[in-house]
Amino acid sequence: MSPASSKPDSKACPLATDLKGIGQLIRSRRQAWEFDLLYASELVDVPVGALSRLEDGQSVETVQLFKVLNDFGLAVLVLPKDDAVTAMAAVGHTYEPVWKAQPVSSVVRRMKAPPLVLHNITPTLFLDFDGTLHIGHSYLSDDGEITLDTGRPLLEFAPFLANLLEPYPAVEIVLTTSWVKTLPVDVVASYLPATLARRVVGSTRDVKPRLSYVLDGTDRTYVISSFALGKGLRHWLAIDDAAHGAYHFGPEPGSLVDHFLLLDGLQGISDVSAQRRIQEWLADVHAPRQA
Structure with missing residues (x-):
């Protein structure tokens, strides 16, 4: 059974009034996905000991607590205590509080995030390999040889990309291929023409996706978006056959859609329409730089 096919028990009480309650909810979530502690801790990038203590209702660093909650697809809702009755009823639970409501401040400050500054105008191409520069999935043998499950040549479409970029020497490449998880970036780059x-100029290997994105298949899109926005890139395009859900990323829904070219993995960039889209992007980002 795949993790995504298992769902946490929707009948479990979502109300947690202490660390023990939070720990029980987190453990239930992890067990429903059939993840062991070690695997779950690697996905959310927290020490396995911290995750274990959290599930046992023990204190951990606040940053670790909220990271686990967020990556497990859980959220903290803070509201007046008496309103918990209404909130619990809305999700199908009955709850009787033993407290009295307290007055709340009449002043609510709305904190606005600082504007996102995209200061880096270097045209940057985020490049995948499997399903992009060749057809098939790659495998690394014990003796270091890389082959494709289709038996086709490695990076057979790389010359197409080289020809497209040739008139634009300013374009830089960031590798997003899964090869960089196993091999050094310079070694991976050496396979290219x-x-x-x-x-x-680098890779996205150090950007780790949240567990929720791994589960819904948007982890590649999250990683690329995080890298691009973190570097303040203004002109960038990601070509990939696994960059799904782009509409949901970025400062506003849909704001990053035009930065992603989702390819057909059975054609990669050999697809004429894909090459046309890359050419359009190159022309668009080249014009303002010349001006």
Whole structure:
């Protein structure tokens, strides 16, 4: 059974009034997905000991608590105590509070996030390999040889990309391929034609996706978006056959859709329409730089 097919018990009481209650909700969530503690801790990037203590109702660092909650798809709702009765009823539970409501401040300050500054105008291409520069999934043998499950040549479409980029020497490449999880970036880049390899300036290997994005298949999109916005990139395009759900990322829903070219993994960039889209992007980002 895949983790995504298992769902937490919707009948479990969502109200937690102490660390023990929070720990029980987190443990229930993890067990429903059939993740062991070690695997879950790696996905949310917290020490396994911290996750274990949290599930046992023991104190952990606040940052770790909220990271686990967020990556487990859980949220903290803070509201007047008496309103908990209404909130619980809305999700199908009955609850009788033993407290009295307290007066609340009449002043509510709305904190606005600082505006996002996209200061880096270097045109940047986020590049995948499998399903993009070749057809098939790659495998690394014990002796270090990389082959495709389709038996086709590695990076057979790389020359197409090299030709598209040739008139635009300012374009840099950031590798998003899963190869960088196993091999050093310079080694991965060495498989590319020299004209592409020298454009490689880094990879997204150090950006870890949240568990919720791994479960719904949008982890690649999250990683690329986080890298691009974190670097303040203004002109960028991600070409990938697994960058799903772009509409839901960015400062506003839909604001990053035009930055993603979702490819057909059975064609990659050999698809003429995909090449046309890359050409359009190159022309768009080149014009303001010349001006």
